[in-house]
Amino acid sequence: MKIKQIETITVGAGWKNWLFVRVHTDDGLYGLGEGTLNGFIKTTEAAIQELAHLAVGQDPREVRRVAQRLMDSVSLDGGHIHRTAIAAIEVACWDILGKSLGVPIWQLLGGRVRDSVLGYANGWYRTERTPEHFIRAAEAVIQKGFHALKVDPFGTAQGFMEDADLQIACDIIGALRDRFPTLKILIDVHARFTEAEALRVARKMAHFDLYWWEEPTTREREEPSNAVARQCPIRVATGEMYDTIGQFYALAAGGGVNIFQPEPMSLGGIGPTLAVANLALAHGSWIAPHQSGGPVATAVCLQLAACVPNFLIQEHFDPFNEPWTRQLVTWAPSLDPATGHLSLPTSPGLGLDLDIDVAREHPYDPNAYLNVSKEGWEKRLGQRAGN
DSSP, X not given: OOEEEEEEEEEEOSXXXXXXXXXXXXXXXXXXXXXXXXXXXXXXXXXXXXXXXXXXXXXXXXHHHHHHXXXXXXXXXXXXXXXXXXXXXXXXXXXXXXXXHTSBHHHHTTOOSOSEEEEEEOSOOOSOSSHHHHHHHHHXXXXXXXXXXXXXXXXXXXXXXXXXXXXXXXXXXXXXXXXXXXXXXXXXXXXXXXXXXXXXXXXXXXXXXXXXXXXXXXXXXXXXXXXXXXXXXXXXXEOTTOOSHHHHHHHHHHOSXXXXXXXXXXXTSHHHHHHHHHHHHHHTOEEOOOOOSOHHHHHHHHHHHHHOTTBOOEEEOGGGSOGGGGGTBSXXXXXXXXXXXXXXXXXXXXXXXXXXXXXXXXXXXXXXXXXXXXXXXXXXXXXXXXX
């Protein structure tokens, strides 16, 4: 079996675009992958096509060999874009391997250690930045069966927060806690604060019994997150923007952070994410993969959730995307309202397929991307006219 062609499919999904890949083989089998990177869809698509010649003619079942060839054959490291392009192809190769053997990817990786995984909602608060609006939006989250949700209540603050603006954020979180006493509330800081401010704000919010404090400070280095974590009254999670395993090694070596957030697309796919999971295991830490892409990337994370022992919780945007996106793929996880757990894929390979007709009905939108520095970004309207 040899790779014959790599096909890219871009989809405009409302507030952002998604990038999917189909790796076709000479015997008619194909694999599905995703290479979504907010704001860089066309760039990543071009990178995939530039790298395609290195994969064509290779056996897709030799997944690690193909991925290594895509990485090492380019003498200069192309960073985040490079690894996202590799991830799309690597995942599609895993999909082919699983399909060729008639088993899910998690079976190839040693089998399941769990039958479901706790999920947390994100992308749910497309509303005004007030306690009343956030409570109303959260009601719908709870009705869907979620027991955990993530929120960034900080508006467009950068570096330091004015006290009045901080009070709004505290009012939002306080209202959520009062209304939902047992709800797991995760805070995403989006790397917006200095170390000192991340600690000041965390200490002001700690009494709300928060599940974690995500990306509290700069992404430039790993040490600032550890510096915050060592003093923070809330457990710290970080790592979604890292594109190398070595960055997680530096995070682990620094101590303080015990929740690693690898993004499989940013790291180069399933293989590197497993490496991070094993590194975290040796460190005594857990992983909670970042996932703000499309439904194919969701399936990737759930394959990992099935077989990674130290897998904590999974981010889940899908129920809050545009309604038509439910028709884009042939499988989506169900949510158990009794436990807040997501089901895991069971079909061969990745466990789902892409409906090309639905994808073509929603073409790439150059104005669709998330910008958390723009007033009103919480509404997740992309950058459409009038917003």
